[in-house]
Amino acid sequence: MKHSTNQQTRRGQGPARRIGRTLALVLPVVLVLSGTLAVTRVDWSGDPSGSVLTASDVSAAGASSKARARAPQEVLRDKLLTELQEENPGVALTHLQEAVNGRPSLARHCVSIARALGRAAVRVYGPTRAQSYARPVCDTSFATGVAAAHR
Numbered sequence: 001m002k003h004s005t006n007q008q009t010r011r012g013q014g015p016a017r018r019i020g021r022t023l024a025l026v027l028p029v030v031l032v033l034s035g036t037l038a039v040t041r042v043d044w045s046g047d048p049s050g051s052v053l054t055a056s057d058v059s060a061a062g063a064s065s066k067a068r069a070r071a072p073q074e075v076l077r078d079k080l081l082t083e084l085q086e087e088n089p090g091v092a093l094t095h096l097q098e099a100v101n102g103r104p105s106l107a108r109h110c111v112s113i114a115r116a117l118g119r120a121a122v123r124v125y126g127p128t129r130a131q132s133y134a135r136p137v138c139d140t141s142f143a144t145g146v147a148a149a150h151r
Contacts, residue, residue, distance in 0.1 A: 073109035089121040089133035110138035118145020
């Protein structure tokens with residue numbers, strides 16, 4: 001009787017063991033292949049138009065890349081340069097000071113923005129008139145920009 005019990009036990013575990021072994025061999029291969037296919041479907045060039053993302057993912061990816069491309073100090077500088085041309089350097093310097101007071105993280109960019117305003121003021125108004133707008137915004141960097149552009 002013992003012999004027949006062992007055969008029955010082995011027979012009962014036989015198919016399960018074969019399925020288990022098959023899965024143990026096949027499952028990692030399937031996972032690796034599916035992961036490889038998923039990676040190859042991603043558009044690594046950065047152009048969201050050719051990727052397989054959903055529409056909401058594409059718009060979010062486009063918005064984040066635009067936000068990265070335009071840092072806050074660049075946006076502020078461009079806005080102030082436009083104000084300088086449309087109004088005068090005094091208005092642009094006042095808005096620069098207000099922006100730095102409102103957003104202290106911009107303080108480290110204040111000097112470069114003020115110098116850019118000084119150089120632009122010389123191009124628009126000439127050195128003498130541009131210097132007349134100078135005030136102590138960002139440690140007189142506007143005046144430094146005027147002087148540098150005048151040389």
